[in-house]
Amino acid sequence: MKLYLKPGKEASVRRFHPWIFSGALQEVPTSATDGDIVEVYDARGKLLGTGHFHRGNIAVRLLAFGAADLNSPVFWEHKLRDALCLRRQLGLAHCDAYRLVHGEGDGLPGLIIDIYGRVAVIQCHSIGMHRQRALIAQALTQVVEPPLEAVFDKSRDTLPEHYAQNVQNAYLMGSAPSSAILCENGVRFRIDWESGQKTGFFLDQRDNRQLLGRLCARKRVLNAFAYTGGFSCYALRGGAALVHSVDISSRAIALLEENVTLNQPYNGQHQAFVEDVLVFLKNTDYEYDIVVIDPPAFAKTLAKRHQAVQGYKRLNAAALRRLAGGGLLFTFSCSQVVSRELFEHTVAAAAIEVGRPTRIIYRLSQGADHPTSIYHPEGTYLKGLVLEVQ
Numbered sequence: 550m551k552l553y554l555k556p557g558k559e560a561s562v563r564r565f566h567p568w569i570f571s572g573a574l575q576e577v578p579t580s581a582t583d584g585d586i587v588e589v590y591d592a593r594g595k596l597l598g599t600g601h602f603h604r605g606n607i608a609v610r611l612l613a614f615g616a617a618d619l620n621s622p623v624f625w626e627h628k629l630r631d632a633l634c635l636r637r638q639l640g641l642a643h644c645d646a647y648r649l650v651h652g653e654g655d656g657l658p659g660l661i662i663d664i665y666g667r668v669a670v671i672q673c674h675s676i677g678m679h680r681q682r683a684l685i686a687q688a689l690t691q692v693v694e695p696p697l698e699a700v701f702d703k704s705r706d707t708l709p710e711h712y713a714q715n716v717q718n719a720y721l722m723g724s725a726p727s728s729a730i731l732c733e734n735g736v737r738f739r740i741d742w743e744s745g746q747k748t749g750f751f752l753d754q755r756d757n758r759q760l761l762g763r764l765c766a767r768k769r770v771l772n773a774f775a776y777t778g779g780f781s782c783y784a785l786r787g788g789a790a791l792v793h794s795v796d797i798s799s800r801a802i803a804l805l806e807e808n809v810t811l812n813q814p815y816n817g818q819h820q821a822f823v824e825d826v827l828v829f830l831k832n833t834d835y836e837y838d839i840v841v842i843d844p845p846a847f848a849k850t851l852a853k854r855h856q857a858v859q860g861y862k863r864l865n866a867a868a869l870r871r872l873a874g875g876g877l878l879f880t881f882s883c884s885q886v887v888s889r890e891l892f893e894h895t896v897a898a899a900a901i902e903v904g905r906p907t908r909i910i911y912r913l914s915q916g917a918d919h920p921t922s923i924y925h926p927e928g929t930y931l932k933g934l935v936l937e938v939q
Contacts, residue, residue: 584676601677625688699723762787778805865899
């Protein structure tokens, strides 16, 4: 199917931005359905790119700038080999767990692929990508080494609701236990890709967990929104004297406790709390040397951004009050609609409210296996700060 842009609307595509908004298109054929493969032309009839169509604000996500056969196994093998080449260059392709495809950052908008040992987990964020999942799985078996034992599709929760109601998470190839014990920088974790959050683990925080581990010897550490204990385990292995882990999910805390046990021996003490983080921060009178605040996305749409900012301010103010003098706050936002500048202003407002001298030690982001196209800055979603609080 061919789609044409209105005059003057091709500039962003020529700058290699992969999204085409509905307002940039001339008339769309009534026969066009969500997920169709389309060729996009400028108003003069010159081919600009090939991608997936969707009746929404983002009308086309381009997978190629120019002609491409998206139904060809060769196309997918080429894309995945390019992605794997980068991970090899980064020294990650031989790790137990890494992100192989990060959407627009790897030229495949709407697709996430994480590797856990011999299992690949696919997460599709667009109908077009999900309709091509069999080709993607086939290409994975041809490209990834050592050979995969299974490819698991975990897309139900990330697809549009009207489509997702007929989708079930399932193995596209092979089979495997629902979880496995894997190693990251010498720290061990049980990763449950079938029922865990996202694809099973937050791989984007790998480098930030390692930084924490270097800074927490003999420290008292609070890990809030701890999930399955990534920061907690690094802190204990890094020599923390005490680690408190807080999460509202009892299931997450149960897996966290298993991960803490997997990483014995360590000298510090650990205690987990199933509780709302803000309630915990309000009720405890304990002082910590390091506090980690890594909440889920507070806003996924622009309409909820103001509410999210207020939530980040309250949360960071509460965390700052629990830090001992000279303590460190690791604070994060993964809300894509909250820019780094806005996040830093929000944290600054929290510090002003608390009234403590505070300085930035590190600015943090997602790991290198979560690359961002320089033409698609929206792909930089994880913002982090390490603050020293007097």
